[in-house]
Amino acid sequence: MASIRFLFRLVAAWVAALCVALVAWNALDVSRDFPGIFIFIWFVGLVLALGRGISHLYRVRTFAGRIDPETLANRQRRRVEVPYGTDETLDLVEQVVRALPDIQDVAAARGGLQVRGMVRHAFAEPQPPGTPLRKRRPKDPFQRNTRINASVLPGEGTCTVLFVCEPDSGAWMDWFNPDGGVSLELAETLVRALTQRINERRTRERADARQTAMEKELTAAQLTLLQAQVEPHFLYNTLASAQELVRTDPARADKMLGHLIDYLRRSLPKTDGSLSTVGQELERSTAWLEIMQLRMGSRLVVHVDVPEVCKGYAMPSMMLQTLVENAIKHGLEPKPGGGGVWIRAACDTTGLSLTVADDGLGLRSDGAGSGIGLKNLRERLRLTYGNTASFTIGNNFPDGVAATITLPVAEPAHA
Template sequence: MTTSLYFIVRLIAAWFVAFLVLAILIDATPLGYFDGWPLTFLFFVTIGFVVIGAVSHLRRVRLIAGQVDAGTLGNRQRRQIEIPFEAGEAFDLLDAAIRELPRTEEIESARDSLQIRAKVKRLEPYGHSPSRYVNPLALFGIPRNQIQATVTPADGTGSVTLICEPESGAWSDWFRVDDGTNLENAEAITRAVARRIAERRRGEKAAAAQTVTEKELTVAKLSLLHAQVEPHFLYNTLASAQYLTRTDPARADEMLGHLIQYLRHSLPRTDDALSTLGVELERSRAYLEILKLRMGPRLALQIDVPEDLRTTPLPPMMLQTLVENAIKHGLEPKPGGGTVWILARSNDRIVSVTVADDGDGFNAESTGTGIGLKNVRERLRLVYGNAATLAIVANFPNGVAATITVPVVAPGTGADAQEPGHG
């Protein structure tokens, strides 16, 4: 109450002083002999409109801000807004918020200096009242407000200084009120910035949730592949071992040993943690050794993987998928069989793992669905983003070569990847 009363008294005092100075000036001129009642009448009419305008201003400020104090009553409003984006993004967000204000015009946006200036045509909050034609204050009307905003770069954020004020000098604040229009502009820009930040956050959360869902689905698929031993492969291996127990017990024992090794590495994992190139190589070697015993001279195997690369983190089942593709779609359909190569090389913190064959290649009529390779690509994207790739090319002179390229250290694994135990 005291603040409101002081605000009204201050305006009355300013106009009283203005009329007093005007009366002194008139009295000092040849016009001073005129009766002073017209000036006195004009003074009381003006004071009446000043009080009415001040009370309306107080009521409107209370409606906009919910409270009346020295900060909300002023014609000039200052806001400090912290935007949790880098300065360029903060500037774009602020620029869009200012441009959306009603009746905004003459916008000057300087991205290099991170400054925005704009004029806002003032809207009559109470419409066009007939009293404005007899209101002396209408002669000193201020038709526009102005906005100045500056973004100051900080550590990954943008600090915004926002100023909303009348398009007139500070002296006018002693005589006129802005009917809360600058307070309204400052609040509107602050709300718009907060809304846009919230929208960005919701979008980021939705994208993160989508990524998590995609990862969970892919992990579920890979876990199923990990836990699943192909029935035909298992049946054929056991049938071959049963036959060899009668004809060649030593080979039967060797085959069962490879099968045990393969099954040990194919047990379901309790989480989606990365495996290593060494562990995945042992699984694939066991698989190929079993097939060598079954296919005989139709299958040859060559492995060239340096020992220091075997600790490279690698998602499980990826290498196995490429090896199975080489057998099923490359060598098994080929009457004479062929060779499978598994190679690994490193270059500038990047490891490339290649599975190649000299089978029928792209000319063969494939019976596959492509799900395995699709899962490999999806898992690479989820684990490494754009830092990993899968390339499928023709091998010379025959066959296909598939190459997985991954960083030496996977995201979130630390500098030293440890090869997990086999259990």
């Protein structure tokens, strides 16, 4: 019934137009009869309009799968809910509008949250010679161009997109010249394209979330592995020093064992890789240095300059110990006469700077002092703080090496 009503309305519009023309002719009080050429033109127009009407019905049934007043309309409106903000939604809408075939004059008015364009059917540029027939688009002199208007209606966390597809001529022309289902086709195409882009974006977001979760798990595993490598490294070295003193000086060995117990008491609770503080790390390193002073005697002098306010700053465990042991093992122990080691800290609202310096042999050409300890330190800084922390090592003036760790005040990425 909808098809019959549609065709009847089309015929009625053309008959009404003929009646108006006859009345106007008689009103002119012309002695001649109504020209037959006009009747012929009217008849040809009616036949073409009926042909376009039948084509319109066929295409509407093909695209929509049904025929009713909503799908038969020459002017189509569609609403799509988009789960993104205004700017992101407007970008998606502009992308799908620009992807339409034969679209021209696309303009995005971001202030008005609109995207407009014109699909030019009848005046499409001819294809170059040699284009295959299946790719050629025949011109239709009766096909009107189609206006595309997309409006974004912002909401709370989501937006509503309103697509309007309509012929560019006045609404009165719809009674005489159907658009052949073009507006319906374009409206459905826009909805499908926007829905597809939303689904693709959600798929990428889910993939990114899975990737981020995997990276976090990998980072945690790497930190655990690095910590497991660091803790035994210092513990074994300290036990080796204690073992040596037991053989040579039992009295000093007894003192060293006391310091070793203190060192272990301060070290073992932090083997889980959790953050420590500057004060706790300083106590740990001091206990170790006292052991080394018993071993080296007057060949080792320790200088500590750490303000009280800096002792509460958070830092990863064992990093200060790594620098202290590196200074002793590679800088002062091989040097005849030994030397001194300095532990300095400076802090403010932007971050913490912690330096361990010595006046030992300095950076050596054989690469001593740049082994697994410092490599693990750099890797732990990267995994824990990303690019917001740094580690530098260089020559100390006039002799020795100075190594500095700079940490941010903000919470690390993996506390």
